[in-house]
Each structure stands twice: as C-alpha cells, then as structure tokens.
Amino acid sequence: MKKRILTFVAFATVLAALTTSCCSKTDNEQPVVSNADATISTIMQRKSVRSYKDSTIAPEVMETLLRAAVAAPSGMDVRPWHIVVMTDKSKYDELFAGNFNMEKFKQSSAVVIFCADTTVTRPPRENPNAPAVTSPNPIWRDDMGACTENFLLAAEACGLGAVWTACYPFHDRMDPVAAYLQLPGNIVPYSIVPVGYPAGDEQPKDKWDESRIHFDKF
Numbered sequence: 001m002k003k004r005i006l007t008f009v010a011f012a013t014v015l016a017a018l019t020t021s022c023c024s025k026t027d028n029e030q031p032v033v034s035n036a037d038a039t040i041s042t043i044m045q046r047k048s049v050r051s052y053k054d055s056t057i058a059p060e061v062m063e064t065l066l067r068a069a070v071a072a073p074s075g076m077d078v079r080p081w082h083i084v085v086m087t088d089k090s091k092y093d094e095l096f097a098g099n100f101n102m103e104k105f106k107q108s109s110a111v112v113i114f115c116a117d118t119t120v121t122r123p124p125r126e127n128p129n130a131p132a133v134t135s136p137n138p139i140w141r142d143d144m145g146a147c148t149e150n151f152l153l154a155a156e157a158c159g160l161g162a163v164w165t166a167c168y169p170f171h172d173r174m175d176p177v178a179a180y181l182q183l184p185g186n187i188v189p190y191s192i193v194p195v196g197y198p199a200g201d202e203q204p205k206d207k208w209d210e211s212r213i214h215f216d217k218f
C-alpha cells in the first residue's frame with residue numbers, strides 16, 4: 001500500500017512539473033520557451049477575427065476577458081481605462097452612426113469599447129504630501145494598448161474571436177461613440193473590439209522577420 005502511495009505521489013509530482021513548467025533551462029540558466037507554453041501559444045495563435053457565429057457570450061466568460069484586460073501594466077499604475085460592454089445588437093446602429101468602419105461588425109455578440117481617462121489626479125510629483133491635482137496623463141495611450149491587447153489574448157484563450165478596431169484619434173469614429181455613451185470630456189473612446197465565437201477560419205500570420213531584430217546596435 002505504502003509503495004502504491006509513493007508511486008502515486010511521484011507520478012503526480014512529475015505530472016505537476018510537466019504541466020506547470022513552461023520553460024526549461026539551458027546550461028547557463030537562460031529560460032528556453034517550449035512550444036507547450038500555453039501563454040506563448042495563445043499569443044502566437046491570436047488573429048483578428050471579423051465574422052462571428054450568432055451566439056452569446058456567457059457573462060462569466062466576458063468577466064474573464066475583462067479581468068485579463070485590466071490586469072495590463074499601466075504607467076505609474078494610473079489605470080486610465082473605463083470599459084463599456086455592449087451586447088444589445090439593436091443599439092449598434094446608434095452606437096456606430098456615421099462610422100462606416102463598424103458596418104461589418106454588426107453580427108458580433110458583443111462590442112467592447114475601451115475608453116480612457118486622459119487625465120490623472122494625484123499629488124504633484126515634487127510634493128507628494130500636497131493635495132491632489134488633476135493634469136493630463138501623457139501616457140494613457142500606451143496603457144490602453146496594453147489593456148486592449150490583453151483582452152484580445154484572453155478572447156483567443158477562451159476560444160473567442162475578436163478584432164482591435166481603431167477609434168482614437170479618428171473623429172468620425174470617436175464622436176458617435178462618445179455621444180451615444182455620453183462620455184465626459186476627459187474620457188476618450190480609444191479602441192472598439194467586436195467579439196464573438198468565430199464563424200470563419202481566420203489563421204494567425206507568421207510575422208517573424210529577423211531583419212527587424214537588432215542586437216547591441218541598430
């Protein structure tokens with residue numbers, strides 16, 4: 001009996017090591033990413049998906065995507081994002097009024113609008129004990145890009161398809177959305193992501209180009 005338990009423990013340990021470890025180490029302790037790495041695989045499999053099945057996304061799945069989105073890094077940890085999730089297709093026309101870019105996405109199960117607070121409210125840098133002041137946040141776009149990409153990757157991991165569509169800085173795209181959502185002046189619609197279960201067979205592109213990689217100097 002004891003031998004059986006020991007065998008089981010050894011087996012479970014090996015299995016756990018195999019499933020949790022995504023990297024192996026070379027002799028000089030540099031990590032080598034294996035193809036089995038789920039994170040890398042999700043990143044490499046992500047592609048823009050522009051046609052969707054007529055189905056809904058369960059609220060808990062959507063929450064998973066949103067939690068992944070807001071786990072993004074953010075300069076000074078400001079977290080400028082406000083995210084609007086739309087699932088009522090009858091409202092899409094109004095949301096996208098005059099925005100020809102969104103015509104083809106009207107069958108998506110949800111449209112997620114990533115909005116940014118372009119300001120930051122905090123004590124002045126030179127005097128952290130002074131009262132908070134509101135000033136422009138010069139790096140909100142970077143945070144929003146990371147947030148949008150996290151959402152796309154989570155969608156891929158959950159078997160969904162999504163596409164990043166530009167909103168900011170095009171006024172014909174931003175204005176109808178800002179008006180429909182009644183966004184305050186400091187909140188900007190940055191990106192619009194239609195999402196749903198893929199209806200087509202979009203494939204990821206191989207973008208590896210060694211000539212774009214530079215070591216030590218350009």
Ligand SMILES: Cc1cc2nc3c(=O)[nH]c(=O)nc-3n(C[C@H](O)[C@H](O)[C@H](O)COP(=O)(O)O)c2cc1C
Pocket residue numbers: 046047048049101163164165166203204205
């Ligand atoms: C900032 C940004 C804006 C984009 N805007 C649009 C858009 O307005 N409409 C669209 O169909 N795709 C848009 N895309 C998706 C790109 O066309 C797509 O990422 C690119 O063709 C590469 O294909 P892949 O995403 O399948 O790798 C955008 C992507 C990014 C990153």
